Amino acid sequence: AQTVTQSQPEMSVQEAETVTLSCTYDTSESDYYLFWYKQPPSRQMILVIRQEAYKQQNATENRFSVNFQKAAKSFSLKISDSQLGDAAMYFCAYRSRDDKIIFGKGTRLHILP
Amino acid sequence: AAGVIQSPRHLIKEKRETATLKCYPIPRHDTVYWYQQGPGQDPQFLISFYEKMQSDKGSIPDRFSAQQFSDYHSELNMSSLELGDSALYFCASSSAKGATYNSPLHFGNGTRLTVT
Numbered sequence: 001a002q003t004v005t006q007s008q009p010e011m012s013v014q015e016a017e018t019v020t021l022s023c024t025y026d027t028s029e030s031d032y033y034l035f036w037y038k039q040p041p042s043r044q045m046i047l048v049i050r051q052e053a054y055k056q057q058n059a060t061e062n063r064f065s066v067n068f069q070k071a072a073k074s075f076s077l078k079i080s081d082s083q084l085g086d087a088a089m090y091f092c093a094y095r096s097r098d099d100k101i102i103f104g105k106g107t108r109l110h111i112l113p
Numbered sequence: 114a115a116g117v118i119q120s121p122r123h124l125i126k127e128k129r130e131t132a133t134l135k136c137y138p139i140p141r142h143d144t145v146y147w148y149q150q151g152p153g154q155d156p157q158f159l160i161s162f163y164e165k166m167q168s169d170k171g172s173i174p175d176r177f178s179a180q181q182f183s184d185y186h187s188e189l190n191m192s193s194l195e196l197g198d199s200a201l202y203f204c205a206s207s208s209a210k211g212a213t214y215n216s217p218l219h220f221g222n223g224t225r226l227t228v229t
Contacts, residue, residue, distance in 0.1 A: 045220035
């Protein structure tokens with residue numbers, strides 16, 4: 001069975017600095033998708049970025065980018081120029097071909113002014 | 114753009130009562146998922162539907178049932194409510210299971226259920 005592990009329950013970063021959130025996963029599949037979701041205090045779940053496993057190029061969305069290492073089964077999220085509005089819980093998620101979606105336990109990110 | 118609509122936003126029930134949560138997916142999305150998120154927890158998958166048929170089942174108690182209707186909206190029915198059912202219930206939708214499974218889940222704002 002697939003698993004998703006976020007080893008950092010909480011992280012803090014100074015405003016305008018860069019922070020990297022870690023995510024590792026375990027799977028025997030070769031084709032799958034990975035996502036990062038953000039959950040601010042409003043508890044809404046917001047898609048941040050997605051990565052297709054068969055694409056070697058790392059996904060980028062404005063200040064958000066991923067470092068996808070397929071062999072290492074690692075999918076980290078880098079947030080550049082951190083802003084106060086980035087403070088949230090971040091969930092890494094894995095989606096398999098048979099449509100199973102598994103979330104990690106989340107990393108709470110604090111932005112220090 | 115239209116988003117996933119959930120109703121009600123908040124619901125307060127007493128133990129042993131029943132509750133019905135509704136979810137209206139994004140137009141043309143044919144897959145609906147229900148998740149339960151306790152305080153400080155990650156979302157736990159309950160059940161999903163594809164084209165009005167149950168497609169997968171997670172940790173959904175037998176006291177809960179769900180269905181997807183012809184207009185693709187879904188309802189989660191919860192009976193004999195317990196204190197431990199207090200949580201945020203998310204509905205999410207996506208398009209074309211299998212064919213475009215890179216389609217991310219789009220979440221509604223959730224229904225906060227409080228059981229007293």
